[in-house]
Amino acid sequence: xxxxxxxxxxxxxxxxxxxxxxxxxxxxxxxxxxxxxxxxxxxxxxxxxxxxxxxxxxxxxxxxxxxxxxxxxxxxxxxxxxxxxxxxxxxxxxxxxxxxxxxxxxxxxxxxxxxxxxxxxxxxxxxxxxxxxxxxxxxxxxxxxxxxxxxxxxxxxxxxxxxxxxxxxxxxxxxxxxxxxxxxxxxxxxxxxxxxxxxxxxxxxxxxxxxxxxxxxxxxxxxxxxxxxxxxxxxxxxxxxxxxxxxxxxxxxxxxxxxxxxxxxxxxxxxxxxxxxxxxxxxxxxxxxxxxxxxxxxxxxxxxxxxxxxxxxxxxxxxxxxxxxxxxxxxxxxxxxxxxxxxxxxxxxxxxxxxxxxxxxxxxxxxxxxxxxxxxxxxxxxxxxxxxxxxxxxxxxxxxxxxxxxxxxxxxxxxxxxxxxxxxxxxxx
Numbered sequence: 001x002x003x004x005x006x007x008x009x010x011x012x013x014x015x016x017x018x019x020x021x022x023x024x025x026x027x028x029x030x031x032x033x034x035x036x037x038x039x040x041x042x043x044x045x046x047x048x049x050x051x052x053x054x055x056x057x058x059x060x061x062x063x064x065x066x067x068x069x070x071x072x073x074x075x076x077x078x079x080x081x082x083x084x085x086x087x088x089x090x091x092x093x094x095x096x097x098x099x100x101x102x103x104x105x106x107x108x109x110x111x112x113x114x115x116x117x118x119x120x121x122x123x124x125x126x127x128x129x130x131x132x133x134x135x136x137x138x139x140x141x142x143x144x145x146x147x148x149x150x151x152x153x154x155x156x157x158x159x160x161x162x163x164x165x166x167x168x169x170x171x172x173x174x175x176x177x178x179x180x181x182x183x184x185x186x187x188x189x190x191x192x193x194x195x196x197x198x199x200x201x202x203x204x205x206x207x208x209x210x211x212x213x214x215x216x217x218x219x220x221x222x223x224x225x226x227x228x229x230x231x232x233x234x235x236x237x238x239x240x241x242x243x244x245x246x247x248x249x250x251x252x253x254x255x256x257x258x259x260x261x262x263x264x265x266x267x268x269x270x271x272x273x274x275x276x277x278x279x280x281x282x283x284x285x286x287x288x289x290x291x292x293x294x295x296x297x298x299x300x301x302x303x304x305x306x307x308x309x310x311x312x313x314x315x316x317x318x319x320x321x322x323x324x325x326x327x328x329x330x331x332x333x334x335x336x337x338x339x340x341x342x343x344x345x346x347x348x349x350x351x352x353x354x355x356x357x358x359x360x361x362x363x364x365x366x367x368x369x370x371x372x373x374x375x376x377x378x379x380x381x382x383x384x385x386x387x388x389x390x391x392x393x394x395x396x397x398x399x400x401x402x403x404x405x406x407x408x409x410x411x412x413x414x415x416x417x418x419x420x421x422x423x424x425x426x427x428x429x
Contacts, residue, residue, distance in 0.1 A: 057418070129281065182207065191417070301332065380406050
């Protein structure tokens with residue numbers, strides 16, 4: 001990560017003199033006193049935040065068990081622009097052991113209808129608002145779940161090359177190449193470690209080689225009142241296929257968890273349209289793994305995935321946004337019954353999640369009250385995050401809480417001891 005950060009700084013330093021020399025921008029312009037203003041191509045933006053997070057379960061154990069976090073956090077963004085290219089660097093700042101981490105850093109060059117991006121990037125594919133079936137380029141960071149409603153914040157930027165070509169006014173074809181792989185990120189210590197990873201040490205493969213490269217293509221266009229897209233992607237499932245290592249003893253005792261990341265092909269389609277005042281979005285994908293017979297216990301079965309959602313302004317200024325996501329395991333009858341031999345043993349044929357957000361603004365839109373609700377249908381577990389946010393110009397004050405519940409073996413229910421209260425103050429510039 002430090003190497004990527006240094007690379008980004010060097011990259012920005014190279015872009016700035018080049019843009020100043022070729023396109024008339026430079027320090028001479030900054031000292032101009034003729035009243036023409038500052039013509040520097042560099043802009044700086046970011047956010048400074050102070051927040052405390054208290055976990056309800058800790059309060060019952062006494063003040064000596066309560067920790068309110070680091071309080072401070074921030075982001076700092078640098079953007080350099082010329083007539084044919086942009087360069088962007090975004091950094092996250094915390095009081096942790098590594099106080100500065102690189103979030104994104106990339107160059108975006110324009111050549112008429114063709115443009116290309118290269119660097120560390122977050123890219124959204126598909127039409128869904130969150131956790132869509134086709135949004136497969138960037139894995140997600142689940143190492144802390146105090147803000148699961150912010151999809152972009154959960155994304156992990158990937159080193160990639162992305163190119164697109166516009167065809168007319170309404171169509172575009174794009175491609176992406178990711179030279180190596182990173183899976184879903186989980187906490188390795190502390191309260192957010194998943195239950196199944198808390199007892200044994202994990203063995204993970206080296207995924208930084210070209211053997212883990214990924215690539216995809218996507219075509220989008222407008223047909224009448226509808227926006228549609230088609231895509232193909234070859235990559236690795238970000239959810240690990242977990243097997244156990246055993247000691248040579250009787251009875252055999254597990255000694256470690258082994259992670260593998262299955263390759264797969266995805267073919268997908270999406271659609272978005274306004275119907276009767278509803279902004280409707282839908283996605284569908286077929287995901288083909290190497291276990292085309294469904295009986296290899298070390299590889300996930302092929303599966304279908306879809307999402308359907310809408311948002312609309314209702315009465316009294318209330319806005320609602322609802323989305324359903326589901327995966328359907330194919331060849332489910334061929335899955336074994338022994339969890340030691342088949343990673344999908346005991347799993348349901350479907351995995352369904354409902355995501356809902358409701359909000360309303362008050363006081364000339366300065367005060368917003370809302371709630372985000374995520375529900376795992378099969379596991380009957382959930383997380384709900386109500387919040388109140390007051391915003392005045394670039395300053396905002398937030399009070400929120402998160403409640404985890406339901407089946408303790410579910411994705412959200414396993415964190416039933418992590419319900420929290422959060423109060424924060426932030427300033428954007």
